[in-house]
Amino acid sequence: MSALRYAIVLGVALVAALLLCAGPAAAAPPCAGADMYVVAHQDDTLLFQSPDLLEDVQGNRCIQTVFLTAGDAGKGAGYWEGREAGAEAAYAEMAGVADVWQVSTADLAGHPVHMATLVGRPGISILYLRLPDGGPSGNGFPMYGEESLKKLWNGGNGMMPAIASIEADDGSTEYTYGGLIAALSDAIESFGARQILTQNYAPLSGEDHSDHLNTARFVKAAAEAIPSGFGGWHLVGYEGYETQTKQANLSGALLAGKEAAFETYVPFDTGCPGVCGVPPYTLWRQRQYVAPTKTRGVVADAGREGTAGAGAPVQLSGAGSSSESGGSLGYSWTQIGGPPVTLNGASTVAPTLVTPPHPTLLSFALIVSQGVTFSAPDVVRVRVPSATPNPTAVVGPDQSVGPGARVSLDGSASWDPESLPLTYGWSQVGGPAVALADPGSSMPSFTAPSGPASTLTFSLAVSNGAQLSAPATVRVAVAAAPSPPPDNKPKSGGKGNDGDPGQGSAAATNSTLARGQVRLTVGRRARHVVRVMGSAHAKRCRGRLPAGAFCRITTAGNVVVGSRRSLSRSGTFHLYVWFAAGAKPVKRHLKVVIERSKN
Secondary structure, three states, X not given: OOHHHHXXXXXXXXXXXXXXXXXXXXXXXXXXXXXXXXXXXXXXXXXXXXXXXXXXXXXXXXXXXXXXXXXXXXXXXXXXXXXXXXXXHHHHHHHOOOOOEEEEEEEEOOEEEEEEEEOOOOOEEEEEEEEOOOOOOOOOOHHHOOOOHHHHHHHHOOOOOOOOEEEOOOOOOEEEHHHHHHHHHHHHHHHOOOEEEEEOOOOOOOOOOHHHHHXXXXXXXXXXXXXHHHOOEEEEEXXXXXXXXXXXXXXHHHHHHHHHHHHHHHHXXXXXXXXXXXXXXXXXXXXXXXXXXEEEOEEOOOXXXXXXXXXXXXXXXXXXXXXXXXXXXXXXXXXXXXXXXXXXXXXXXXXXXXXXXXXXXXXXXXXXXXXOEEOXXXXXXXXXXXXXXXXXXXXXXXXXXXXXXXXXOOOOOOEOOOOXXXXXXXXXXXXXXXXXXXXXXXXXXEEOOOOOOEEEEEEEEEEOOOOEOOOEEEEEEEOOOOOOOOEOOOOOOOOOOOOOOOOOOOEEXXXXXXXXXEEEEOOXXXXXXXXXXXXXXEXXXXXXXXXOXXXXXXXXXXXXXXXXXXXXXXXXXXXXXXXXXXXXXXXXXXXXXXXXXXX
């Protein structure tokens, strides 16, 4: 293996190691938006708020669910812990990831709350307050002191039967009426929820479970208690038991997805056998109805994440945005992630764009306004799917340049399917070696060599911090350096075209190649004939001299180094002379010292 090839192979390996050891790039946000689902029991989101929940999960929205009660039905921890495991399994099934959760403790206005985060989709989390299940009537169960949300609500609103506080089934904490409202307000603010999705808070006449109604009442009170500095929110209530008497309104893929999630939950709920597969459960599963809604301020809704093919037209939609007054809204869309695209109609409710010609993840923020009131931004993403998580290195076209030209390589079109930041690793893999300036950038540069025509080859690999791309190569063809003109012009008083010194206006001196040095003076004309002694004949003279200086080979095989009056740069310069001295050419060094006049 040649020394150059060994260096090239080693360089490629080093580039790969540096790229992968550079540390992870800044990760893209795991989800978009902030939607909070707050319900009484572990199956309520699956029965009464889906397929909205299903579409939010599959649309990669950031979702936090709060279960207010333990759903204990007057039974022990083994029962309600099983229901929690069932809810987690159902959420993992909707997300299409493993049912693995990270457990932690959240603090809600000073109350410790059990929290679980889905490892495969960390934008999905669940808070369990584990308050006593009050039963359909709200009277509670003896095992938990007959405490219930209904009685706590009554206690805060001057009604009977009432209690002043309620203790969590796991004994972790106790809430007063105001304490529970404060805890829910804290949950909404901490998560930054703009869409708050709960149960039916409108007055009912025994149509729904008492826990459903009073959960919704507490959530509405908590939203209204949030300081105005938080900004706007949109509260949505979903009907519960009463949907069984309404027209079935789900079918196709949405119904199938809702059914699949609920069936994943069923084996964990020991109260389900003989119940969950017959009416009214089967009726609830075929329906979803929204009851009351309320908006404070203005709230942007940029929609759910979508997928599209490469180079495909896409239309965004902010039609779900709302305002407290119900009046018309102004729309302002901005791209905040991914390779830049043209957003047509960025000030309309439904702008359009065309996706890039490769897999990527685009992110857009929507802000809506009404008069001088502006919403917090809501984010939506558009994904062009990829079969692999690896980034792709893209280099510019092959180039043809002249000797000594400054050349820039271009890897800026490289891309990552998740639009993660990239690190760059360039290396030379062919041709005369050159020094790459800034090989860790997207656009390094170098100076093309002078000499015979050659082709330089460079390789680029990019990394997103976890995966490395396949290498991409680009070639740069370098033209041959022009040969110096022959020094065969007769000189006045000289010996003709053999280059020996004459008596012209330029001073002429003689030296031999063995001395290895020539001196010139800035601003003066001079010719130095460096004679090659013996039978050797000079063939080529190569190196860098400043403007106004020259090196030539005479027909007699001698080397002529000279200067013109235009010579203005001093310093030491190096030439190499090749001459024939037997079977093989020999290279000798010649130093040229240019000095400034001391007169």
